[in-house]
Structure formats: structure tokens, C-alpha cells
Amino acid sequence: MNKLSPSILSADFSKLGESIKLIEEGGADYIHIDVMDGHFVPNITIGPDVVKSLRGITELTFDVHLMIENPDNYIEDFYNAGADIITVHQEASVHLHRTIQKIKSLGLKAGVSLNPATPVSTLKEIIRDVDMVLLMSVNPGFGGQKLIKNVKYKCEELNQMIKDYNLNIDVEIDGGITLDNVEDVLSWGPNVIVAGSAIYKAKDVVLQTKMFKQKMVK
Ligand SMILES: O=C(CO)[C@@H](O)[C@H](O)COP(=O)(O)O
Numbered sequence: 766m767n768k769l770s771p772s773i774l775s776a777d778f779s780k781l782g783e784s785i786k787l788i789e790e791g792g793a794d795y796i797h798i799d800v801m802d803g804h805f806v807p808n809i810t811i812g813p814d815v816v817k818s819l820r821g822i823t824e825l826t827f828d829v830h831l832m833i834e835n836p837d838n839y840i841e842d843f844y845n846a847g848a849d850i851i852t853v854h855q856e857a858s859v860h861l862h863r864t865i866q867k868i869k870s871l872g873l874k875a876g877v878s879l880n881p882a883t884p885v886s887t888l889k890e891i892i893r894d895v896d897m898v899l900l901m902s903v904n905p906g907f908g909g910q911k912l913i914k915n916v917k918y919k920c921e922e923l924n925q926m927i928k929d930y931n932l933n934i935d936v937e938i939d940g941g942i943t944l945d946n947v948e949d950v951l952s953w954g955p956n957v958i959v960a961g962s963a964i965y966k967a968k969d970v971v972l973q974t975k976m977f978k979q980k981m982v983k
């Protein structure tokens with residue numbers, strides 16, 4: 766079944782609790798939490814304390830996307846804050862295997878993310894160890910950017926790699942996904958869709974979440 770993971774990056778930060786209730790009502794599967802450090806990406810967002818405070822108000826799966834350098838230093842903090850899935854960037858992890866093992870040793874799902882210009886072939890030695898691959902379809906750092914359509918070819922290459930290695934892992938696409946292009950993106954073969962501005966900038970967030978879910982039925 767396809768999963769919808771609305772990104773709270775585009776929500777009103779003064780009403781994060783309410784914003785989460787809206788996507789919950791709309792039938793979201795996950796909550797995508799974009800963590801940025803101002804080093805790996807040119808933006809700073811939220812840290813473990815905010816995640817912990819949100820954990821108290823919802824049981825939805827926390828899909829934490831770490832866009833930070835030295836992710837190893839913060840994995841335990843996000844675990845304690847209530848993360849369910851932690852995804853790190855291949856480009857930000859010097860010892861990626863160690864990082865993935867650390868996430869899994871805490872009982873969490875481990876994901877690895879690739880920037881648009883990072884080839885799928887770089888996953889060859891780690892793909893057997895991960896639960897999810899997140900392909901960025903914008904350059905990370907900001908919500909509201911335009912989808913990079915060539916990620917389709919990366920997704921197809923990734924599908925082939927997953928098939929060749931006989932794996933059963935999630936594939937998440939993140940960035941620039943709207944109601945107009947979500948069906949096209951799903952035709953590439955992922956099963957987890959992130960949408961930030963397309964959901965939170967809508968007039969009726971509950972309805973917009975429901976409309977995404979309707980287009981994602983599988
Ligand atoms: O990780 C990121 C951006 O770095 C994403 O999760 C965005 O937050 C998605 O926002 P939209 O492109 O859907 O507005």
C-alpha cells in the first residue's frame with residue numbers, strides 16, 4: 766500500500782500541533798520531519814526537542830529526514846524524541862554502514878537518502894542493510910521547489926537494483942510533488958510520497974490530504 770508522508774516543513778510553525786491534527790484527519794500515514802542544520806543544507810529547521818513535544822500529540826509514524834552533517838551524533842536524540850524512521854544522507858555520512866547499524870540497533874527503521882546528483886550506484890554496498898531509500902526530487906534545503914523530473918530514471922535504476930538483490934524495501938520520493946504530478950511520480954514505482962507545500966499551503970489541508978490519498982490508492 767502506498768503511504769503519504771506530509772512534510773511539516775511547510776506548516777505554520779506557530780501551530781504545529783493543530784497542523785498535525787489536520788493531516789491526521791485527512792488520513793496521512795506518516796509525518797515527514799525535515800531536520801536541517803545550516804551546514805549540510807543552507808537552512809535551519811527543528812531539532813529533537815520539537816519532535817519530542819509533537820510525539821505527545823500523535824501516534825502517526827515519525828519519518829525523520831536528517832539533512833545534517835555528522836548524523837551519528839544525533840541519532841540517539843531523535844530516537845529518544847520518538848522517531849520511528851530515521852533517514853540520513855549518503856553524502857553526509859562518512860561511515861554510512863555504522864550509521865545505519867546504529868539506527869537499526871535502536872529498533873528503528875533506517876533510510877538512506879540521495880541528492881538529485883548522487884548516482885543510485887553509490888547504494889550498491891549499503892542497500893541490503895536499509896529499510897528505505899529516499900530519492901530527493903529537489904535539491905534539499907527548502908520546501909516549495911519544482912520537481913526534478915529526471916529522478917524518474919534514478920527511480921527506475923533503483924527498482925532494478927532492488928529486484929536484482931531480491932529486496933523488499935520502501936522507496937520514498939521527496940520534493941516538488943503536487944496533486945497534478947503525484948500519479949506520474951507513482952508510476953516511477955515508489956511507495957512513499959512526501960508532500961509539503963502542496964498540502965500545507967492548501968486552503969483546506971484536510972481535504973487536500975484526502976485528495977492526495979485518493980490519487981494514491983493501490
Ligand atoms: O526534504 C525536503 C526539502 O529539503 C522536503 O521534505 C520538502 O520539505 C518537501 O517540500 P515540498 O517540495 O513538497 O514543498
Ligand SMILES: [Fe+2]
Binds near residue numbers: 772
Ligand atoms: Fe524531506
